[in-house]
Amino acid sequence: MANLDDDASFFEADILVIGGGTAGPLAAFKAKAANPALRVVLLEKANVKRSGAIAVGMDGLNNAVVPGFATPEQYVREITIANDGIVYQQAILAYARRSFDMIRELDDWGVKFQKDENGDYDVKKVHHLGTYVLPMPEGGTIKKALYRQLRKAQVLISNRFMATRLLTSWDGRAAGAIAVNSRTAELLVIRAKAVILAAGAAGRLGLPASGYLWGTYENPTNSGDGYAMALHAGAELTNLECFQINPLIKDYNGPACAYVGGPFGAYTANSDGARFIECDYWSGQMMLEFYKELEGGKGPVFLKLDHLAPETVTEVENILHRVERPSRGLFHQGRGADYRKDMVEMHISEIGFCSGHSASGVWVDEHAQTTVPGLYAAGDMASVPHNYMLGAFVNGAIAGEHAAQFVEEVPLADYDQGQVEAERARVTAPLRNETGLPPNQVEYKIRRFVNDYLQPPKVTRKYEIARKRFAEIRADLPRLAARDPHELMRALEVHSILDCAEMAAAASLYRTESRWGLYHYRLDYPETDDRDWFCHVQLTSDGKGGFVLRKRPVDPYVVPVKTTERDAYHRLRIPTPA
Amino acid sequence: MSFAENPSEFPVTIDAEKCIADKGCTVCVDVCPLDVLRINPETGKAHMRYDECWYCLPCALDCPTKAVTVAIPYLLR
Amino acid sequence: MAGQGIFETLSADLAEIETRLASADPAERRVAIIELAESAEAAAQPMLIRALADPDADVRREAASGLDQFDGLETATALAGALLDPDADVAAAAASSLAELKSPGAAPPLLTLIVHERAEVRAAAWRGLRGLKVKPALAPAIEALKDVDPRVRREAVGVLAYLKNEAALPALIEAARDQDSDVRRAAISALAFAPGAVAAEAARGGLADEHWQVREAAAALSGKISIADAAPSLMLALDDAFWQVRGKAALALGKLASVEAIPALGALLSHSVSNLRKDAATALGDIRHPDALPFLDAVADDADPDVRKIARWSAHLIRSSAG
Incomplete structure (x- = not known):
């Protein structure tokens, strides 16, 4: 065990990135790409090789803005409607404009997206409004591709260090962070001109229905450290009352298959085997309908694939049981459940904070800047709504590039010992x-x-x-x-x-x-x-x-949403009289 | 320290015959996000040290000799 | 300044790894190869290539897997060699790394393997060539559509599909009648790049295929190319035994704006499978013709929320385009 009174190790960096999951690696990589001379530290509580929400990959993009299928403006309108209008559109637009370039860059790095027979992106239409789903049946190795890029870019990677508090200067600027090693308890003080927080969701907030502490929807390492650090550093957080709650397989933390199974014809059903969700987008409104059905007389709720051809079910299983939550097949096997003949019981997740699926987080603008000068945030903990994985990549990139410029103009900030x-x-x-x-x-x-x-x-x-x-x-x-x-x-x-x-x-x-x-x-x-x-x-x-x-x-919209548009959308959701 | 022990069945098991941690391999220990695996200095083999498994499987998928088996934790089964 | 021990080393100590690669213990060599591959350093490439000659199959497999991050002629040559490894797992790892190649310069060693006596080698070589999109692969790929092994024919279809070269069209149309259903399905999907009339012809044949997934692919192709010639056979496909095929045919007829299809699509709105009702309602909206309104209004309160949402939306589209 470390001597607790040892002097802390000390390091001076240009940019400190906290969190090596999804947004963090992109932030570090893009900062180095912008200026290879910068000392960029990537601090990770686990090991960058397999950490964060995408430790075991991702089975698809839910928000791909691919030319020919969707426009950035259309995407902004839909996210605005899905979040009841309470959005900072500039940040959503900044994401949407870079969405496609990011897909192509990841593709170059060896991240695999589904392509049609001719090698073009196989974007799927899941909803009648927009077309944003790009499956990733071989998306299990994203972290490997990211890790290689980080090594090539000569990012200073530090694993098994958990950042615990940010350092700030007398005038409120970010000055660095303090971290502790999870194997040795060694303290580390890192001074930096800019700090990028990418510490993930607050996934250990609610308790899963199983009572098992580690059975969370989010990777349990995402314990909300980023929100706490931002808070104590004086940053503004926003819309934290907009919780994350997700549909799940009962007792298992695998998400519903809306985006994976949907294109194949699978859906969420009540105990009659009938669809009941009115809402067209993964949102709180959809979860309210899910919750009401779950608690109502036609509950519980099920994942239904038993109407599909066996060939199709095998295809779906090959994705669901291999990527993102590969122990899912093992779980079903344990209970003797077979998608071919059984509907599988579903439930709702514990609550959490996560902008990936909702709209809460540390407030950021279109450059991923928080309200604390020199402090950036990206990914699930930053306030860009319905971010998902691709949003974390793009906003991480935006943060890294902006920080690389910012540190050119400022000295290291002083902090009080x-x-x-x-x-x-x-x-x-x-x-x-x-x-x-x-x-x-x-x-x-x-x-x-x-x-x-x-x-x-x-x-x-x-x-x-x-x-x-x-x-x-x-x-x-x-x-x-x-x-x-x-x-x-x-x-x-x-x-x-x-x-x-x-x-x-x-x-x-x-x-x-x-x-x-x-x-x-x-x-x-x-x-x-x-x-x-x-x-x-x-x-x-x-x-x-x-x-x-x-x-x-709410700032004036940059992409106007006509009331007729919103009304047309709402009219669709008028439930039929029972 | 006065903590009472809580018995638990470990979800992660490692086949000591196949494990090559004694040859310098640290793959499973490195890739566990929850950092629950360790290498036993006496046997030189990997084992589960902390009962905090997310059953996410990188340890089993990345193990070069397929020595790692992960079971769904009993509470969820 | 501190920093020692805090950071992963920026560059792997390749000399140290080299020492371990000389160990008599194959497990130690294997661990060294894993670290080498993770280093992501350019200098790791020749070392990994040398390890493909290691006496231990596990070491060779690890090396073949690690080469997936490198491109170019030398990598391709080495992996092409590993594809012939006596150990099946090594060969499989080499095949999957070959599929990651991107630069056209990697093609020559693969082009020599497409005539190899073993079918799995030929198939892996074609799979590797697919992403390279090189012209010299064109003629042999057309030839390979006559290969005795269906896996080879299927991969050759992929190569031609990526090349999108019109010279391959007759052969692909022929492949759409292959004896193997996977090959037929791939060939039909591949023809999305063909001129409309050619693709429509292939789709017509595919819609009469004995295998439902081929018929589904043919219907999907018709929707993608949107050629009016396809309409009559799509109308027939609305009676297919598989609702999956009917659904794709319905969507395709919507894309074709086929007014003649309205009554048949309207009839599908009462089918018991809600996914099919959904596709029919979508198609009726796409056709944008007032004749569809009575059908759509009748399901505006369908028991399935997706069906009624789309029925309402489609009716809205038709009314607003007329108004």
């Missing part, structure tokens, strides 16, 4: 505790309360109780005890999880209306109130453990 000392005390405390609370129990308790009180539908009184419980647990945090550096990492993750739970509660209570379907469905404010709440909700730290919340008006 007191920040390092305070963080050293916080980080090492669990190792110093001879006795105390095991991290997994504290985590279990927080996440169980998240399920008990925060899981939508949201009820004001329950949220107030939750905040009380969270405050009690916060008082327990100094008693967290870790027997080794690995447990120390878990203990520090518990801090992030509690920060996220408190933010989720505060933001949800602030927005006194319902919006985004199930994501922010408040039983005591069941209506959408465009007059008072057609705005973003911004959350910042008050510096004393509490939060400041405020409204941010």
Whole structure:
């Protein structure tokens, strides 16, 4: 075990990227490509080779903007409608314009996208509105391709270091970060002119229905550290009440097959074997319909493939059981389930923060800049809605390129050594505790309360109780005890999880209306109130453990959405009388 | 330290006959996102050290000798 | 400045790896090869190529897999050699790395293997050539459509499909009548680059195929090329035994804006498979003709949400284009 009083290791970089999953590698690569002379550090809690949301690959793109199939403007309009209008369109447009070039670049790197017999991209039409689905039946090796590019670009890769706090200068600029090694507990201070946060979703917020801590939809390493670091560095976070909730195979964390099975004719059905989802886009509205059917008389909900030809089912299995969640076949096998003759029971996931599927996160503009100068954010933790994997790549690239310019013009920011000392005390405390609370129990308790009180539908009184419980647990945090550096990492993750739970509660209570379907469905404010709440909700730290919340008006649209367009879309969703 | 032990069936098992960690291989340990695998210094073979498996499978898929088997954790089965 | 031990080394110590590659223990050599491949360094390429001659098959396989990141003539030559490895796993790894080649300069060694006595070698060589899109592959690929082995014929179709060269059209049309259904299916899909009349002819033949997936591909081809000649056979396909074929035929008729198809498509709106009702409703919208409105209005409250959404949307499209 490390000597806790050792001086921390120290390194000076131009750009520090935190998180080596999806957005992070692109940020680091593009910063080096923009200026190979820059010292670019890529810090990863696991190992860049297999980390983050796409550790085992991805089975398809859900938001490919490919010429001939969709235009950037069309995409922006649809994402605007899917998010009930509360979007910063400039950032969505910035993504959409680079979407296709990114696909081609990844293709050059050896990432495989489905092509038709003539070698052209085989974009699938899943919905009648837009055409954005590009399957990746051989998408299991993305990380290998990314890793090779990082090695070639001479990015300074540092694995098994968990960043715990950002350093800031007296005038509020990002100055670097402090990290701790999960194998040795060695502390590392990295000074940098710009910091790019790409630490993924907050996936360990709710507890899966199984009660198994690690059975989360998100890769459990995505414990919300990025949100916590941004908060404590003074950055603004937005729309955190817009939770992520996903349809899943019951007891298994594999997503529904809408985008994989859809083009083959598979669908989500109720117990009658009939479709019930009115909504045309993966959104909170869709999840609300899913939830109501699940809880209603025609529940539970199933994944239906048994009407497809056996050849087709085999084709679907070859994707679903090999890429992204390869243990899925093993799970079905254990229960004797066969898509050819059985509908497979589905459920909804635990709650989390993730812009990949919703609209929450650290606020960023079209250059991936947060509200803290020199601090960028990209991927699932940044606020560009419905980002998915391709959005993480593109926004990571945008962050890396902009940061490479930014660092040309500024010196390293100074920070107060007191920040390092305070963080050293916080980080090492669990190792110093001879006795105390095991991290997994504290985590279990927080996440169980998240399920008990925060899981939508949201009820004001329950949220107030939750905040009380969270405050009690916060008082327990100094008693967290870790027997080794690995447990120390878990203990520090518990801090992030509690920060996220408190933010989720505060933001949800602030927005006194319902919006985004199930994501922010408040039983005591069941209506959408465009007059008072057609705005973003911004959350910042008050510096004393509490939060400041405020409204941010929606910026004027760069891609106008005609009311007739929105109405036409809504008219489609009018349910048929029973 | 006064933690009580909690018994658990490890989802990840490693065939010591096939494992070549003693020859310098660290593939499974490197690729585990949750960092739950370690190499036993006495046997030189890999094993599961922390019961925090996400059953994501890189350890099994990337193992050059196919020595790693992952079972779905009992609570989910 | 610190940094030692914090970062992965920027460059692998190739000399050190070289030492381990000389180890008497094949497992140690194998571990060294894995690290070598991960280094992503240009200098790793010749070392990996040398390892293809290692006495241990596992080492050779690892080397063949690692070469997937390199391109060009030397890589292709080495992998072409490994394709003939006595160990089947080594050959399979070489085949999959060959499929990653992109530069036209990698073609020569593959072009020598397309006449190899073993069919799996010929097939792998063609698969490797597909992405290179080189003209010298054209004539032999046409020739290879007569190969005795269906796997070879299937890969040769792929090469011709990527080349998109009109000289291959007669042979591809012939391949659309191959005795193997996979070859027929691939050949029909490949003809999307053909002039409309040619493709329509092939689609017509394909729609009468005995295998449903070939018929489905033929219907999909008709939709892609949108040639009016295809309409009569597509109308027949609306009665196909497989709803999957009917659906693709319906969508194709929509693309052709075939007004004559409206009654038959309208009839499909009461089929028990909702996916088919959905395709028929989509097609009726694409045709944009008021005759479809009574059919669409009748399913505006279909029990299936996707069907009624599309029926409503299609009716909206027709009414707004008329208005």
